[in-house]
Amino acid sequence: MSFIDLSKNEVQCKIVYYGPGRGGKTTNLLYLHQAMTDSVRGKMVTIDTKGDRTLFFDFLPLALGQIQGLSIKIQLYTVPGQVMYNATRKLVLKGVDGIVFVADSLKVQKEKNVESLDNLRQNLAEDNIDIKEIPLVLQYNKRDLGGSNIPILSVEKMQEDLNRELQVPWFSGSALKGDGVFETLREISKGTVKYVSRKLLSR
Amino acid sequence: MDLVLSKESIDNIISVLDEDLLRAGADCVLLVDRSGNLIVNRGDPANLDVVALAALSAANFGATAEIAKLIGEDDFALLFHKGKNENIHFTKVGKGFILITLFGKDVSLGLIRLNTARVTDTLVPILGGEQ
């Protein structure tokens, strides 16, 4: 849930990076953390990691400047993508205002992407949030592997699998190289701030 | 589900925290919501990353609530971690908020408990309509 502090004219929102295990959620945050200046980003917190798998979440707070006189603070979280950690995913999703779904372009991950998106839909529904209402952006990650000898899914195929019904903004990207990472963040931030202010106006 | 607090409400919260906790010897007091937003922080948190503390506390509280469910409790109303020099005390405020109090070894846990209970009673109606 967002929080608006009228004494400081500040709004805080929570954006969660969701998606299958090893899809590149943590890599997105790591890239943002190293590419942004100190004035924009706070300290990145990564807890409970065993190797490079997220067991609880990663956290990165950002100050994105002013929109219409309100200063925008955004908290980015990642969830653990591995199927068995659903209880933890639900915890991290609590009070979410916007979601980035990081899909894995590897052909072998085709089913995992679909399963993870279904899992997201279901977890949101349990919190009475309709996946079609909340701001959502898809990122087709690991596009840098195109042209290598690892088989990857075409963007068209991924669109058909994941976005045919939802019709939400999407980006192809490479979190490892930084392609599409800022574009994804910009789009979800814009959507989230709009969503939060619309909700506030209708109170 | 969103929370909007006016300047008056924030000022009210600040004066309650200052009077009942900082004056009782707490080093630092934070009010956070259970999704991890930092609502107010008071005291002298030099070198303390309050934004990270808010996020981690909310997650910690959430995880503990799941543990509570596993053993057939609804929730734990408070948590306490004791360090060598610094202690940290977490109390639930209504359904949606957590009050975090940091205090040193010279301050008694009993006093902090007593005062957080009173602060909680005062805060609930201020935050009340928003839950």
Ligand SMILES: Nc1nc2c(ncn2[C@@H]2O[C@H](COP(=O)(O)OP(=O)(O)OP(=O)(O)O)[C@@H](O)[C@H]2O)c(=O)[nH]1
């Ligand atoms: N080639 C390539 N590798 C990537 C890319 N993004 C992430 N990876 C690699 O994929 C692996 C998993 O990335 P993570 O960011 O840890 O994945 P995650 O989604 O956080 O995974 P969980 O924490 O298990 O849910 C790491 O070895 C990354 O280096 C990318 O864009 N291209």
Ligand SMILES: [Mg+2]
């Ligand atoms: Mg991860």
